[in-house]
Amino acid sequence: MMPVMDTDDPSLMAFVEQTIEECKTIHYNPTRFRVMLKQHGAVGALRILLDVKDPSDGFSTLLMKKRLDLTAEAIALRPEWQRHFTKPQRDRARERLAGTVYALTDV
Numbered sequence: 653m654m655p656v657m658d659t660d661d662p663s664l665m666a667f668v669e670q671t672i673e674e675c676k677t678i679h680y681n682p683t684r685f686r687v688m689l690k691q692h693g694a695v696g697a698l699r700i701l702l703d704v705k706d707p708s709d710g711f712s713t714l715l716m717k718k719r720l721d722l723t724a725e726a727i728a729l730r731p732e733w734q735r736h737f738t739k740p741q742r743d744r745a746r747e748r749l750a751g752t753v754y755a756l757t758d759v
Contacts, residue, residue, distance in 0.1 A: 660690050660693035664733055668694045671722050678717050683702060685724075695736045698724045701739040707748050725749050 668689065675682055685708075688697035701708050701724040713724050720726055725745035728737045737745075 660695050661733075661736060663737065664693040664727075665689075667733070668698075668727065671727065675714075675719075679717055680710075680713055680717060685710055687711075697727055699737065699741060701725075702728055702737060702744055711748065720749060720752055722757055725750075 657729075672682060672686065681720060685697065688700060691697075701710075708724070711720075711725065714720055714723050715733060725731055726750050728745045729749070734742060
């Protein structure tokens, strides 16, 4: 596995922006997350959400809307983005998703 990268990834940013647009289609506007993106970039914002003890309010909202595929946790576990996150961050993402109906496949 490649080492965790410290720079932002334009393709990840594009994916995150698409995810935000998808959130809007389910009547959820992740405004705080968008602020974090501007301040920290995609990699930094996602790492912050994965490093906190408890899941974000956005995670709870997306859980209620049955769209955990749009969470920071799900994004961090996608094979194409895993290299940006430490093993403890990925483990935390798995733990948060494990108690839900979100199906983890190949992550």
